[in-house]
Amino acid sequence: QVRLVESGGGLAQPGGSLNLSCAASGIIFSINNMAWYRQAPGKQRELVATITNNYNTDYTNSVKGRFTISRDNAKNMVYLQMNSLKPEDTATYYCNADRISWYWGQGTQVTVSS
Secondary structure (H helix, E strand, O other): OOEEEEEOOEEEOOOOOEEEEEEEEOOOHHHOOEEEEEEOOOOOOEEEEEEOOOOOEEEOHHHOOOEEEEEEOOOOEEEEEEOOOOHHHOEEEEEEEHHHOOOOOOOEEEEEOO
């Protein structure tokens, strides 16, 4: 059974940090390119960061220098380290695997507020 389970969200102050995790199961994790997306209320889902199966990374401009995506193929995990958080980072964050791009988990809520 395919599953992607996100965790690690919560409330953070502006300038703070959070580390999101995504646990994958039911897929051959190592061959998938992985990504983090986010969706703020009333907005479309947007791509935040990607990491290929060769560990190449890319980021949307608004998070470059603040967010870091990583993966652990031995644990079937992908992470998103978020530093210097801003209120505009508030959203529900989702991970996605390209070989099962149709599948979306429940996401994890990130709220940045003082």
